[in-house]
Amino acid sequence: MxxxxxxxxxxxxxxxxxxxxxxxxxxxxxxxxxxxxxxxxxxxxxxxxxxxxxxxxxxxxxxxxxxxxxxxxxxxxxxxxxxxxxxxxxxxxxxxxxxxxxxxxxxxxxxxxxxxxxxxxxxxxxxxxxxxxxxxxxxxxxxxxxxxxxxxxxxxxxxxxxxxxxxxxxxxxxxxxxxxxxxxxxxPLLSVFNGPVLREDWLKKLNLEVPTTISEWETVLTAFRDGDPNGNGEKDEIPYFFSIADTDLNSLFVGAWGITADFYQEDGKVKYGPIQPEYKEFLTLMAKWYKEGLIDRDYATTDGKLKDAKVTGNQLGSLSTYPGSGIGRYTDLMKESNPAFAVVGAPYPALEEGGQSIGQYAFPFSTxxxxxxxxxxxxxxxxxxxxxxxxxxxxxxxxxxxxxxxxxxxxxxxxxxxxxxxxxxxxxxxxxxxxxxxxxxxxxxxDKRYIEQYYKLDAQRNAQESWSEADHSKRMPPVTLTSEESSKASAIMNDVKTYRDEMINKFIMGGETLEGFDKYVETIKQMGIEEATSVQQSALDRFNKR
Known part of the structure; x- marks a missing residue:
């Protein structure tokens, strides 16, 4: 001492x-x-x-x-x-x-x-x-x-x-x-800390490989629904847990279309993902999966505790989570009740074989x-x-x-x-x-040596490595807004995000058909999204000139 x-x-x-x-x-x-x-x-x-x-x-x-x-x-x-x-x-x-x-x-x-x-x-x-x-x-x-x-x-x-x-x-x-x-x-090892995870023991029981494309994910989720991976004859498995919050963080699935669920930049031009044509394709897929029972029916009302209960109750086949509080914690919790329990991190899925998706990424400074x-x-x-x-x-x-x-x-x-x-x-x-x-x-x-030891399991380290292969080039850097810009953007985006989340749930759960997507886009434009995008563009231009 x-x-x-x-x-x-x-x-x-x-x-x-x-x-x-x-x-x-x-x-x-x-x-x-x-x-x-x-x-x-x-x-x-x-x-x-x-x-x-x-x-x-x-x-x-x-x-x-x-x-x-x-x-x-x-x-x-x-x-x-x-x-x-x-x-x-x-x-x-x-x-x-x-x-x-x-x-x-x-x-x-x-x-x-x-x-x-x-x-x-x-x-x-x-x-x-x-x-x-x-x-x-x-x-x-x-x-x-x-x-x-x-x-x-x-x-x-x-x-x-x-x-x-x-x-x-x-x-x-x-x-x-x-x-x-x-x-x-x-x-850079510390910048990627969230991504898609599946029940590895379910994959093995059903003779499935870790999916890397959207179509492979659909095959796996369908097998989780129909194949009785728990072997109890009840077929009560929930293939995938969808969360709007996860989509904001890591662009799981939506990133396959080269966009995000928020602002992103492409060749220096700022865009808002949820009004792009590709977002309609993403929502169409999610609505299809929800209708077919591939997505948790109660995802919109499932909080953290209930989600944990579904994982530890051997109900949930896949979700977005963290290496520590997700992979590590769930593995520890299941040691006694189900020693065969195992999870594996999957790469962010691309639309096609050999393609790349946008994934979660944190810049070295996040403000x-x-x-x-x-x-x-x-x-x-x-x-x-x-x-x-x-x-x-x-x-x-x-x-x-x-x-x-x-x-x-x-x-x-x-x-x-x-x-x-x-x-x-x-x-x-x-x-x-x-x-x-x-x-x-x-x-x-x-210090990266903290994370090297925090990730005690191979599953944690391998997941982080898989997630790191995603595209991070379109992520917005930590730009700075002026006082006027900040006030303007906040007023617009508070309303936009509330409306966006409400409509995402309606589109996915069937409350609205995707035929109403154009009207949804027009409503967001009327709320001022183009002005908010312009604010982000000005901030990005200034950031790039620093």
Whole structure:
């Protein structure tokens, strides 16, 4: 323990020295002066030189607003109980008071907090959901521009951004502002984490191969319906569970037509998938499958718990899910009741043999990160405190936890102990949450070695590999909307998505025939989808010019 503490303190000391050197080098450089930097004096003044060349300490306290991850709330009251945060408090002396909005009310609580003007020091959020856009929030002095503060007091993050120009491009707005200490995916392996899964034991019993095309999927689903894969003579199997939410995330099936269920871009031109002619073909197929009993009849009213019950009740043959909370969790849950239970990930299906489909993909930066409010009295110290997570020691701490407890170093590789991977009292995700935040997000660089160990089963690793073969080129990057664009797009898309989802269910379940698709498209156009598309196009054009 003493050895680990000494190494941490040495790292902190080195970072402090580095921060001084960085400040000395950049204190008189160019830039935008005090624009949006929370009250730091203009560069070049005696006060600014004083501030940027002397060492600063860590803050005594920080108020920190962030959503409460369910794996934390299962065993702890807030993030202050996570071992990584306890360790940072022990080493820096900074007391963090976490404020967690009620689960399910995060967006409403965020908007209320902004409207009230009473803001905590740090706000961690998915910022593409912020009203008016982040540049506007900086101008309105809700949050502050971080460019200069990062340059002067965050040597670790500065190195990450310098070493990865694409990261810097993504975290910088069209107006040149860096607004958060970002959550970054440190490897392409981390970008793909959802896709189609089938009951492998059912496939084997019915002598079927893993499907790769739409027609092969139809063959498999039909066999699941008719072939009695459970062998109980009841033929009560549900071949496929459809979900609008899954379609939004990963384009399962709709991606075979080269479109998505939201905005996508093709050769630099933005399009809205649900009004394309190809979307009618997708809906026609889903309606056919639903009528033939290949899709869960009750999909529209099936929540997460009921879906789990259908999987563990040996009813469901295929669905979209995750490697951890899906493949891994279901496999663990079925060990005793059905040892033969096995699932396999399938490639995103193409229309034809050798074709390619659009699949789920997350860009290295998805706009999630920790911003500093304009009311924070010590932004320099807060930036320095947050920057610890991007250094070597902090990186290990927030991805792997406490050395000797949650992980050990084996030839330089941080290997999780049985406390994490084989905890007799907790699922892996909850065991992880007691020590670190890598299994969800936060201001840090997520390490691929976390996922390499989290995926304990070959089925998980093979699924991720299969899903990664999909086309990701048409996915929209993390563009930034202006205040006017954000307000305009939100007003339009709230209505469009509500209507879209209502009509998808009607088309699939037979409440409306596909002859009404043209009228559906016209209605969405009347709602302003072309204007919303134009907004996305302008944002994409600006992003490409960064």
């Amino acid at each position: 003493r050895k680990r503490k000494n190494r941490f303190m040495n790292a902190v000391a080195l970072l402090a020295v580095f921060a001084i050197l960085m400040a000395g080098c950049s204190g008189n450089g160019g830039g935008n002066g005090n624009e949006g930097n929370g009250g730091i004096a203009d560069k070049g003044t005696a006060e600014a030189t004083d501030m940027t060349t002397k060492e600063i300490g860590y803050p005594d306290s920080i108020s920190y607003w962030v959503s409460l991850n369910p794996n934390v709330s299962a065993t702890m009251k807030d993030y202050s109980e996570i071992a990584a945060y306890k360790e940072v408090e022990k080493q820096t002396g900074t007391k963090v008071t976490f404020q967690h909005p009620p689960t399910g009310q995060e967006k409403d609580q965020f908007n209320l907090m902004l409207a009230s003007g009473s803001l905590p020091d740090v706000i961690e959020y998915q910022w593409n959901q912020a009203p008016k856009g982040v540049d506007s929030l900086i101008k309105e002095k809700r949050i502050i521009r971080l460019n200069e503060l990062i340059e002067q007091h965050a040597p670790n993050l500065t190195k990450v951004l310098n070493d990865n120009p694409d990261f810097r491009k993504m975290v910088t707005t069209d107006e040149g502002n860096i607004y958060v200490m970002p959550f970054l995916l440190g490897d 999630h990160g920790a911003a500093i409010s304009a009311s924070a009295k010590n932004p320099e110290q807060i930036v320095k405190w947050l920057d610890l997570k991007y250094g070597e020691e902090g990186h290990l701490l927030f991805n792997f936890g406490i050395e000797g407890e949650s992980y050990t170093l084996e030839n330089g590789y941080p290997k999780y102990t049985d406390t994490i991977l084989n905890n007799p009292d907790l699922p892996v995700t909850q065991a992880m949450a007691k020590y670190f935040i890598a299994s969800w997000n936060g201001p840090m660089v997520q």
